[in-house]
Amino acid sequence: MSLEELTSAEELPNPQENPFNFLDAVNEGLSAGRFKDYNASQLYNLSTQVIEACISISEKGKKNVEPECKKMWEEISQIFDKRPIKERIKVVHQRKYGYTLDEVIKNPLKGTSLKSMWEEIQTDISFGYLFSKGGPRVNFVKTNALLFASFGFFSVPHELIHAGVNSLAGGINHQIVINTLYGGQLYEKIMPEIESKFLFPLLGGYVKFENPSTMGTIAAAVAPYVLTPLGIYLAKKGHEKEKIVLCAVGAGLIAAHAGGIVGDWRLAGQIIVSKGIELVQETLEMKTNPEYAPAINVATLVAGLYVGSKLLAVSYRAMKGAVNSVEKYIAKE
Numbered sequence: 001m002s003l004e005e006l007t008s009a010e011e012l013p014n015p016q017e018n019p020f021n022f023l024d025a026v027n028e029g030l031s032a033g034r035f036k037d038y039n040a041s042q043l044y045n046l047s048t049q050v051i052e053a054c055i056s057i058s059e060k061g062k063k064n065v066e067p068e069c070k071k072m073w074e075e076i077s078q079i080f081d082k083r084p085i086k087e088r089i090k091v092v093h094q095r096k097y098g099y100t101l102d103e104v105i106k107n108p109l110k111g112t113s114l115k116s117m118w119e120e121i122q123t124d125i126s127f128g129y130l131f132s133k134g135g136p137r138v139n140f141v142k143t144n145a146l147l148f149a150s151f152g153f154f155s156v157p158h159e160l161i162h163a164g165v166n167s168l169a170g171g172i173n174h175q176i177v178i179n180t181l182y183g184g185q186l187y188e189k190i191m192p193e194i195e196s197k198f199l200f201p202l203l204g205g206y207v208k209f210e211n212p213s214t215m216g217t218i219a220a221a222v223a224p225y226v227l228t229p230l231g232i233y234l235a236k237k238g239h240e241k242e243k244i245v246l247c248a249v250g251a252g253l254i255a256a257h258a259g260g261i262v263g264d265w266r267l268a269g270q271i272i273v274s275k276g277i278e279l280v281q282e283t284l285e286m287k288t289n290p291e292y293a294p295a296i297n298v299a300t301l302v303a304g305l306y307v308g309s310k311l312l313a314v315s316y317r318a319m320k321g322a323v324n325s326v327e328k329y330i331a332k333e
Contacts, residue, residue: 019053023065023072026050030075040083040091047076048095085129086242092123093239100328101321104314112313121258121316124235127247146244148201150252151259152182155204156194158224158256162207162264163193165223169216175208202259218271221264222311228257229319236323257316261305265312270304 012029013021026046029035035046054069080088097120104110111120125147128139155178163173177195178184182204184196199205211217231253238246260266277300281287288296
């Protein structure tokens with residue numbers, strides 16, 4: 001529903017032209033119960049317009065309306081929460097996470113905080129609401145069982161892409177390991193170069209490799225995430241068509257992207273930070289005092305985690321933006 005349709009439906013003033021009048025009308029509408037029959041999409045739009053009107057007034061410095069806006073937003077949210085969960089989930093996917101690649105390029109750091117990224121990925125990989133039977137706990141177990149099965153299935157191509165790109169970039173693969181929990185013993189028999197080991201369930205496997213170049217190392221580390229757009233697309237279609245299998249397959253690939261924060265993305269971030277430090281030292285003709293080396297290593301690790309988390313978030317949003325853009329382009333044709 002467009003802004004024009006929303007405002008005309010309840011004869012609300014335009015929030016961009018008349019933010020004060022708009023907020024007054026919304027407040028009156030809430031008191032009179034005029035929005036109780038709104039669907040999830042209408043309510044989401046209404047809450048968004050309330051926030052935008054509040055920001056518009058605050059930026060002009062005319063009046064502090066934050067308490068009133070917060071109260072209205074909470075009341076609208078309470079009405080929104082009473083709508084069927086399938087309806088609410090679809091609206092969130094379409095409205096909040098339906099951004100395009102162009103929007104990501106214009107504001108690449110938007111939505112890249114750990115909290116925002118966690119909420120977005122959780123929304124993408126959660127499909128327990130699609131189960132017709134079972135309570136919240138049972139559906140939670142079903143969702144995670146399918147999620148881990150999908151994650152485990154894609155562990156092999158994930159690790160093989162690591163190894164393959166490293167070889168193509170002139171590197172050496174010392175060890176390719178697949179978690180025994182995800183069929184490592186079977187793959188060990190099929191492909192002798194693979195080893196099976198019991199690992200923590202959140203690890204599908206790993207590759208120990210060396211590469212003579214910085215770019216080769218980074219490329220080998222992040223290459224498997226070329227599969228992430230496929231996961232985003234499948235999960236998106238699964239939510240739209242209410243297909244559990246599509247959601248599960250997509251969720252496994254998305255989970256792999258998120259899980260890379262402790263490994264691949266952290267490694268890429270740490271390399272970038274280390275090379276940055278080296279560049280500064282060379283420019284200033286400085287050398288690290290061996291006494292401070294341990295502290296610098298710890299600082300580099302922490303900084304690498306931070307930079308890696310940003311690489312994870314920006315790449316994920318760029319990939320989703322690209323998927324959304326392609327879909328919208330095809331829909332126009």
